[in-house]
Amino acid sequence: MKNLPVRLGLLVVGLLGTLISADAQTARNPVLFADVPDMAMIRVGDTYYMSSTTMHLSPGLPIMKSKDLVNWQLVGYAYDTLANVDALNLTNGKSTYGRGSWASSLRYHNGIYYATTFAQTTGKTYIYTTRDIEKGPWKAVSFSPAYHDHTLFFDDDGRVYLIYGAGKLRLVELTADASGVKPGTTEQILIENASLPSGTGGGLPAEGSQLFKVNGKYYLFNITWPRGGMRTVVIHRADRLTGPWEGRIGLQDRGVAQGGLIDTPDGRWFAYLFRDSGGVGRIPYLVPVRWEDGWPVLGVDGKVPETLDLPASKGLMPGLVASDEFTRKKGDPALPLVWxxxxxxxxxxxxxxxxxxxxxxxxxxxxxxxxxxxxxxxxxxxxxxxxxxxxxxxxxxxxxxxxxxxxxxxxxxxxxxxxxxxxxxxxxxxxxxxxxxxxxxxxxxxxxxxxxxxxxxxxxxxxxxxxxxxxxxxxxxxxxxxxxxxxxxxxxxxxxxxxxxxxxxxxxxxxxxxxxxxxxxxxxxxx
Missing domain, CATH: 2.60.120.200 (Jelly Rolls)
Incomplete structure (x- = not known):
């Protein structure tokens, strides 16, 4: 019995080692401690792709790739330059800080990838398409107006739509190839006041639309910011795209909001969202989702968890940031994608x-x-x-x-x-x-x-x-x-x-x- 304390001590050390080892293999929020705002995400097979906002920067509309939702790497950009105008060129005393291209939408439909954005700087909506999201090339079309915070959506009947706006959300139909507004179409109000589920006290109106169809129902995600409150996820659902829609608060915790739904090949669901985090920027979080009575329920007891049942992060280098010795071999790009x-x-x-x-x-x-x-x-x-x-x-x-x-x-x-x-x-x-x-x-x-x-x-x-x-x-x-x-x-x-x-x-x-x-x-x- 004289060895019992030693054995107990070894047991405790072993258990602690197991816990530490397990924790080391677990993802933690935020999944990316870097400025990756306004994410849009898709899964194609066992591979996830994500786009984000880069505003005035060039190249823009970055495309990132992951196999596990946690470890991401840049694989390309949808455009080298958005447009050739003074504000984007920093010429004639003009700039486009805080503008440029904003929240993107990312879709995969009939073998084609679609990355879309809009720009107050030019007053246009941009549709970029490719059959190879990792290597390109991307084909670009643009048209007026700039549809604010839009979500591109391909319905099961082959029709194509944009949902856009702030507070009052609208629906407009596009051509079958999403290259422009369908001739003769009439825009319609989809939801009169999408902020309503979070209260009527003003603040930031619901925007950042992202639309999903799950088991025959439509689910529309938005962010709103009630006056005196925090950034809030609002979710609306409907049996038909044109409504009627019913809404509820999806998440209200630590200001983690704006994003949408993603599922894993093994049937799990997550919400991808971001949080304002001061000088480093707006940083991504993942929140577990379960389905209850036909609604996605976000979080663990309504809270954003610190840990996730996903592989641990291997760090942000060299996937999103990287050192550069400026040495180039024959065939290398002039600048790596991190720049x-x-x-x-x-x-x-x-x-x-x-x-x-x-x-x-x-x-x-x-x-x-x-x-x-x-x-x-x-x-x-x-x-x-x-x-x-x-x-x-x-x-x-x-x-x-x-x-x-x-x-x-x-x-x-x-x-x-x-x-x-x-x-x-x-x-x-x-x-x-x-x-x-x-x-x-x-x-x-x-x-x-x-x-x-x-x-x-x-x-x-x-x-x-x-x-x-x-x-x-x-x-x-x-x-x-x-x-x-x-x-x-x-x-x-x-x-x-x-x-x-x-x-x-x-x-x-x-x-x-x-x-x-x-x-x-x-x-x-x-x-």
Whole structure:
């Protein structure tokens, strides 16, 4: 009996090990701690595909792929550029921050994939089609007007519809190939006030429509935001598309809302939704669904669970974010899919071929601010924390040029090199107050410098710090911490950005040796 305590101890350790091992194999919410808002999702066989909103970025309307609903990778974009207009090109003083292409719809019908979106910037609705969602090519058609937050729907009788609008939801019929509005069709009101199930106290009207047909019934998902309440899932159902519709609250927990339904090959159901999460953006959650009396019932006792009966996440790298050494083998794409330009690029002013192993950003005009500069190359930040580093060769900056690493949003932060009067300085700029201010500058006596930005999104700290190094090992802080609020004018989580713009004369260029991202920081925020 003298060995009983030891045996009990070993048993406890074994049980704890089993629990820890089991937990390590379990997915956790949020399933993606990154800005992937307005998701639309389909399953084709045993493969899931998802689209999302990228607004002003180019290329746009990203397509992601997963085998387990948790681990996702970018496989392509529906378009390279949405349209050739000043606001999308960042020309003539115009931009499309907070606009561009919004919530998409994703469908698979008769061997064809459909990815659709709409843009306030152009006033149009866009339909992209392909037979190969992973490789393309995509065919594009567009037509007016811009049908707000629409859901594309192919009914069993072969007719095709868009449901769209906010509060008052409408139905319009399209042609059989979804290439435009069906001639002679008449739009009709589908639901007079889709917000009604959540109360009548105003707030955000029901929008973000996504329609599904399950066992012969129609189910329409929307988001609404009652005044004084939280973001709420509202579900309507009907036996006929034209109604009558009955509605109820589908979920009201932690503001997790907007999305729809997805089923697994083994017959389980989930709702894919997202949550506003401050500076990192709007992040996806999965919520278990059970069916009761012909209604989808979301959550566990009405709550969003912390864990899910799905495989654990393997991390967001390299599926959604990735390091890049800017070395390219023959046949490689010029830029991996993780990169998106801030607005449409000027393709004559960037290269990964002019200097082997480097990204070169040339200036072709003068600009007055970071947010109006063309050819800023961006990718997502990720939570709960992350860091981005680069090595900048500033040899060929002209007087007035500013190049470096930024965190892009309205209240942006920058660390980089400014060339002034024959000298170079490492500079930190903060727009934390809403307007850019040079916080600190340090003389630079060499042509190259290492730059780093660290983001802490834990517990909504939403704080960034900036550093520079002369050897890539000893990092020196510069400037001040940047608070990273999520602002509606940009309507997007903070993104890392490599930039170069001229304040006095065009023609200079900056060379970036690499960009490396990781999911840890060396200088934890104390705020």
């Amino acid at each position: 998106q330009w801030n607005h449409n690029p000027d393709n004559d002013l960037w290269s990964v071929a002019e200097r082997k192993g480097y990204l070169r950003l040339r200036t072709g005009r003068t600009d007055t601010s970071f947010v109006m500069a063309r050819n800023t190359l961006t990718q997502r930040t990720i939570g709960p924390e992350c860091a981005g580093t680069t090595l900048l060769d500033a040899s060929n900056l002209k007087d007035g040029d500013f190049a470096g690493l930024g965190l892009l949003q309205k209240n942006f932060g920058l660390v980089g090199v400014k060339a002034e009067a024959g000298s170079r300085f490492v500079v930190m700029v903060s727009a934390g107050s809403g307007k850019p201010v040079e916080v600190q500058r340090v003389p630079l006596s060499r042509k190259t410098v290492y730059l780093k930005a660290e983001c802490d999104f834990r517990d909504r700290k939403d704080t960034a710090r900036f550093f520079y190094s002369l050897d890539g090992k000893a990092w020196l802080p510069i400037g001040e911490p940047l608070k990273m609020p999520y602002t509606i004018p940009h309507f997007m989580g903070y993104r890392f950005g490599l930039f170069n713009y001229a304040a006095k004369e065009p023609g200079g260029f900056a060379d970036f040796d690499y960009f490396r991202v990781n999911d840890t920081i060396t200088q934890p925020s104390t705020n």
